[in-house]
Amino acid sequence: MAGGVGSRFWPMSTTDTPKQFVDVLGCGRTLIQLTLDRFRGVVSPDKVWVVTSVNYADEVRRQLPEVPAGNILYEPCRRGTAPCIAYVSWRIKAIDPHANIVVSPSDHVVMDINEFHRVINSTLKFVAETDSIVTLGMKATRPETGYGYIQADLSYSSARNKEMFRVDSFREKPDIETATKYISKNNFFWNSGIFIWNVSTIVNAFRVYQPGMSDIFEELLPLYGTDKEQEAINEKFPQCENISVDYAILEKAEEIFVFPADFGWSDLGTWGSLLLNTERDIYGNSCIGPNIKVYETTNCMIHTTQEKRVVIQGLDGYIVAEKDDSLLICKLSEEQRIREFSE
Numbered sequence: 051m052a053g054g055v056g057s058r059f060w061p062m063s064t065t066d067t068p069k070q071f072v073d074v075l076g077c078g079r080t081l082i083q084l085t086l087d088r089f090r091g092v093v094s095p096d097k098v099w100v101v102t103s104v105n106y107a108d109e110v111r112r113q114l115p116e117v118p119a120g121n122i123l124y125e126p127c128r129r130g131t132a133p134c135i136a137y138v139s140w141r142i143k144a145i146d147p148h149a150n151i152v153v154s155p156s157d158h159v160v161m162d163i164n165e166f167h168r169v170i171n172s173t174l175k176f177v178a179e180t181d182s183i184v185t186l187g188m189k190a191t192r193p194e195t196g197y198g199y200i201q202a203d204l205s206y207s208s209a210r211n212k213e214m215f216r217v218d219s220f221r222e223k224p225d226i227e228t229a230t231k232y233i234s235k236n237n238f239f240w241n242s243g244i245f246i247w248n249v250s251t252i253v254n255a256f257r258v259y260q261p262g263m264s265d266i267f268e269e270l271l272p273l274y275g276t277d278k279e280q281e282a283i284n285e286k287f288p289q290c291e292n293i294s295v296d297y298a299i300l301e302k303a304e305e306i307f308v309f310p311a312d313f314g315w316s317d318l319g320t321w322g323s324l325l326l327n328t329e330r331d332i333y334g335n336s337c338i339g340p341n342i343k344v345y346e347t348t349n350c351m352i353h354t355t356q357e358k359r360v361v362i363q364g365l366d367g368y369i370v371a372e373k374d375d376s377l378l379i380c381k382l383s384e385e386q387r388i389r390e391f392s393e
Contacts, residue, residue: 051134052082052102052110052156053125058319060388061376062353070157071109074318075328076338076355081318082156083113091167092152092174099142100156101125101134120275126284132298133263133290135245136256137283140267143249144274150174151252153245153295159327161314169311173246176211182305183255184214184246187239189312193229196319198222198241198296202308214307220296239310243317245295252299259302263290321369322382325351351382 055068063069070082079087086098095116102110104124111119123138135153142149152170160166173184187200199221208214220241224232232238256264266286273282291298300306316327328336335344339354345363353371354360362370369385371378380388 051131051153052100052106053128053134054155054157055103055128059321059324059353059371061373061378062371067109068106068157069318071106071113073355074324075159076353080113081159082110084159085154085156086114086116088160088163088166089152089154091163092170096121099123099138101138103128124280124283125287127288129287129290129292130298131243131295132260132293133287135252135295136260136263136267136290137287139249139252139256140271141274143253144271147250149249150178151247151249155243155317158242158244158315158317161327163313165311165313169309169313170246172211172213173309176208176214176307177246177248177251179210180305181248181251181254182214182307183251183300183303184307184309185217185300186242186244186246187308187310188242188315189310190233190238190240193226193233194240195223195226195229196323197317199224199229199232200239200241200308202237202239202310204237208307211309214309217300217306217308220301239308240315241296242311242315245300255299255303260291260298263298266290321351321353321371321385324353325349325382349382 052070054070055065059069059072059074063072071080073080086095089098096118098117099121100110100114100117101123104126107124110122123141125134142151169186176182177184185200187202201218201221202215203218204215266289270282270286273279316323318324318327325336330336333347334349335347335352337344337352339360340357342352342354342360347362347365349367350365351369352362356372367382369378369380369382
């Protein structure tokens with residue numbers, strides 16, 4: 051899923067170039083490219099599908115030349131993750147009615163790629179043998195208010211896979227007090243937004259729980275893969291309810307499991323989360339850029355990659371970031387306010 055918009059990492063990302071198309075980590079690969087890279091251990095690029103906004107068509111093709119052009123689907127407007135997932139599910143079903151699917155955001159990071167491969171491959175085997183929906187729950191390491199949570203029933207695991215547990219409930223992003231209660235227990239996990247299922251399982255779930263949306267994409271079956279597909283999608287897609295797959299399907303489904311995983315995951319929703327998920331010096335600073343010097347500076351996120359000499363002295367808990375003709379210097383604790391000003 052690569053249709054997200056926004057400027058969470060302004061000035062590095064903007065509404066025209068959202069974070070999935072930006073080299074946030076300063077490693078020479080954008081987040082969407084890193085997403086494709088880590089799935090190479092699971093599936094070949096010709097089996098990768100990308101759903102994005104029509105506004106990002108050229109950027110996706112430029113950044114992911116390995117993905118066949120026919121595997122890039124374009125949403126004419128934003129309608130949440132449920133219509134996005136329904137569209138690609140029916141599109142894949144038209145080619146392979148027995149396919150097993152991993153749905154992943156394109157703007158997250160994973161640090162332990164080998165463990166990621168193990169978890170995904172284990173889960174794909176599970177959904178191939180059952181009519182189950184699986185979501186990956188991440189081990190919660192702090193009382194994070196920016197993530198949703200999954201409450202799992204850890205009293206017993208699936209007979210087919212000892213690492214799978216039934217989902218008790220999904221919880222919305224909590225306040226700090228509630229998040230602290232969650233992580234004091236061992237059965238609450240961050241909701242990663244990564245889902246695994248067989249295509250027939252998810253299509254049937256849409257038929258049961260979202261019949262109106264199901265009818266839209268079922269009606270288009272004869273047009274998938276033809277030169278009439280995009281025109282039909284442009285007409286029908288805006289008729290879909292604007293709703294997340296969590297509300298539309300997951301909170302209603304019965305055969306739903308969580309795989310608690312720990313492979314160094316983050317959705318990098320803030321500069322603060324980038325600081326937590328990148329290498330820091332002994333003073334807690336993360337410096338991404340070729341020529342950065344810091345003195346008497348602690349707990350700062352510094353992202354200056356455009357070949358400038360940067361010298362910082364006397365800051366504690368700040369963001370310093372630049373892109374082209376824009377420079378951001380603000381307290382980490384105030385980044386939400388600054389984001390509102392920048393937009």
